[in-house]
Amino acid sequence: MIHRKRLYIVLVFFLFLAISAALYGQTSGTLTIPTNFQVIDTPSDSGDSLLVIFDKMPGESKDKSYIIYRSSSQDGAFTETARFESDKEYGSDNAQWFGFKKENSNFHAYKVSPIWQMKDVKIRSLGGKVETSQKRVKPLLSYYKIGVMEGIHTLAGTTALSGIPRENWFRKDRLNSMFILIFLFGIVFFFIAQAQRNPNMFLRKIPGIDAVDEAVGRATEMGKPILYSTGYYDISELSTICSVSILAHVAKKVAQYDSRLIVPCKWPVAMTVCQEVVREAYINAGRPDAFNPGDIFFIAGEQFSYTIGVDSIMVREKPAANFFMGTFAAEALILAETGAATGAIQIAGTDSNYQIPFFIVACDYCLISEELYAASAYLGRNPQLIGSLKAQDMGKMILFLALLLGTILLTLAVFFPDVKFFDVGIFNLIKNFFTVR
Amino acid sequence: MNFLKRRFPIIIVLLTGVLIMIAYYVPHTPFSDFWDGASKWYQIIAGFTMVLGVVSLVRNHYRKIREGKQGFGYSIAMFVIMMATVAFGVLPTEISPIFGNRSGSVFMWIFEYINTAASATVYSLLAFYIASASYRAFRVRSLDATIMLVTALVVMVGRVPYGEIFSNYLTDHIGKGLAFLRLDNLTSFLLNYPTVATRRAITLGLGLATVSTSLRIILGIEKTYMGGDN
Numbered sequence: 001m002i003h004r005k006r007l008y009i010v011l012v013f014f015l016f017l018a019i020s021a022a023l024y025g026q027t028s029g030t031l032t033i034p035t036n037f038q039v040i041d042t043p044s045d046s047g048d049s050l051l052v053i054f055d056k057m058p059g060e061s062k063d064k065s066y067i068i069y070r071s072s073s074q075d076g077a078f079t080e081t082a083r084f085e086s087d088k089e090y091g092s093d094n095a096q097w098f099g100f101k102k103e104n105s106n107f108h109a110y111k112v113s114p115i116w117q118m119k120d121v122k123i124r125s126l127g128g129k130v131e132t133s134q135k136r137v138k139p140l141l142s143y144y145k146i147g148v149m150e151g152i153h154t155l156a157g158t159t160a161l162s163g164i165p166r167e168n169w170f171r172k173d174r175l176n177s178m179f180i181l182i183f184l185f186g187i188v189f190f191f192i193a194q195a196q197r198n199p200n201m202f203l204r205k206i207p208g209i210d211a212v213d214e215a216v217g218r219a220t221e222m223g224k225p226i227l228y229s230t231g232y233y234d235i236s237e238l239s240t241i242c243s244v245s246i247l248a249h250v251a252k253k254v255a256q257y258d259s260r261l262i263v264p265c266k267w268p269v270a271m272t273v274c275q276e277v278v279r280e281a282y283i284n285a286g287r288p289d290a291f292n293p294g295d296i297f298f299i300a301g302e303q304f305s306y307t308i309g310v311d312s313i314m315v316r317e318k319p320a321a322n323f324f325m326g327t328f329a330a331e332a333l334i335l336a337e338t339g340a341a342t343g344a345i346q347i348a349g350t351d352s353n354y355q356i357p358f359f360i361v362a363c364d365y366c367l368i369s370e371e372l373y374a375a376s377a378y379l380g381r382n383p384q385l386i387g388s389l390k391a392q393d394m395g396k397m398i399l400f401l402a403l404l405l406g407t408i409l410l411t412l413a414v415f416f417p418d419v420k421f422f423d424v425g426i427f428n429l430i431k432n433f434f435t436v437r
Numbered sequence: 438m439n440f441l442k443r444r445f446p447i448i449i450v451l452l453t454g455v456l457i458m459i460a461y462y463v464p465h466t467p468f469s470d471f472w473d474g475a476s477k478w479y480q481i482i483a484g485f486t487m488v489l490g491v492v493s494l495v496r497n498h499y500r501k502i503r504e505g506k507q508g509f510g511y512s513i514a515m516f517v518i519m520m521a522t523v524a525f526g527v528l529p530t531e532i533s534p535i536f537g538n539r540s541g542s543v544f545m546w547i548f549e550y551i552n553t554a555a556s557a558t559v560y561s562l563l564a565f566y567i568a569s570a571s572y573r574a575f576r577v578r579s580l581d582a583t584i585m586l587v588t589a590l591v592v593m594v595g596r597v598p599y600g601e602i603f604s605n606y607l608t609d610h611i612g613k614g615l616a617f618l619r620l621d622n623l624t625s626f627l628l629n630y631p632t633v634a635t636r637r638a639i640t641l642g643l644g645l646a647t648v649s650t651s652l653r654i655i656l657g658i659e660k661t662y663m664g665g666d667n
Contacts, residue, residue, distance in 0.1 A: 044464065045464055046465070167464065167469070168464055170463060170464075184652070238651065244662040249661070267490075268487055268490030269482075294500065297494070298489070298493040302556065304555070304560060316507055330560060330563060333563060333570060334559065337569060353640065361570045362573070370645070370646035373643075373646035384653075384658045385659060388649050388652065388653050392645050392649040395645045396641070396645055
């Protein structure tokens, strides 16, 4: 009786083993190594990566993953270097290398790093302590294999392919932007020539810039100072450079009207540039003695310390006019509302999309985005500057036409789904052309 | 002198601008390292200019104290705090754990419990300023202001639970045909279409202006930022 019981237990055990083995076999049977496995040099890069490419396989899902193994030799030990869900990382996600073809979603493309030859670099700290770190010298020939994984089951491929990255001399994916840049160069020079022949070229009125004289005049009449802020960023930002250019015009007017200009700065470099620009404006106005470098000063590099510093100047000095020109962040409304509470006439100009509504609400005039960049050219009235503004308008017109054409084509594609021309033809061409990578 | 003050900076700007443009299209050495190198140069130069900032700060506040200007007491407080922060931060930790800039030092205490708290206080003022600015913006003075008021009301109510309760009442009790008036749907529409379209238009204009302005600066057409007239 006992023997029979033991026999049953053994039979059940083997039955369980057989079922497990069958199930295991069934699962691993669905795992297949992807076909068309290739390792290529990443196009148009600085030679620090390779692309592993293989075909999309049936039954891909987030439960299944692809694994990429790497080794320094064909027969050496391969270690896992990357793993990603099988329904991700398609060729279509990398339009910069493969374009916008529909077939790009039929294969996977994953960027991998090669094995590098390293060298030791010794770094001596200020305290005299010497530390050794490693620096890349050159990429070595690396071998790759691919594998597939589902749950606890993994199937590794046997084919090992090698690759070595190369530095490329040209970013082919940026050829379109190069063409656009050359075209813009061309139209800028064309309109500069036009403006030199006809200096009275029409320019759309920008009320905010026209109000600069009014604001300076008001401050002079009231005998109160003018406050000018160049914004959140340092002189390395284009918006700050444009702000400094506007400051030069404002300073010139202030020097002519014998008013006072206060420029609190958030960055020491910007402060130095502002001091030079305002000094030049006073010299050009023939009043170098009236220039006070103490009115252009550094407050703090901290965002809200700067904000509260400028706010306190507005409350104490009660400027008749406030200028906020440049990039601003959360401090925009705090500054503009404090200025509004002191009763100053306020002119703001910013390229920060999210702060434009605050400035529109709290200031008397607001230069919206590109107007900040155009302001200096508008104030300068120099034919060369006017020409570049006209070229900018022409560029906008071309973009508008491209957008309109793309919208029409996509709308037609909805009504005529069988006509490939509307869907993938010319539309993709336009999309590809205007995509900056 | 005129060459050093006017022409030379323009030549530097032109060369740097052209090199950066080349580096954008050529990923090969030496151009690939140029951008990183230029950024490091800038950081080093900017680090030294911090001295200029401190000198300006000290001079400005010293003048206020000397002349006894309104609020000169704040300048004294600024000096005391600046000296204390620098002293506690610069002295080595080996002397005492209260020195240096590690966790538990006085320097970090000042940063966490004075600087961060003060910054958060100023930031929180924004809520009140938004209320006062909204009041000014939403006063019904013109057709534009009315449209903005109605749109803002829809978006604001559509983003809070009351909006959902109202929308559910509308579709469940009044009529399913009024689904297009659901505030969540209207809010999504307003945020995803008119707002995005406007923002994109501004961004496109800004992109072109950036290229055009950069060209003006690189080619030396725009040089007002160096002082003087163009």
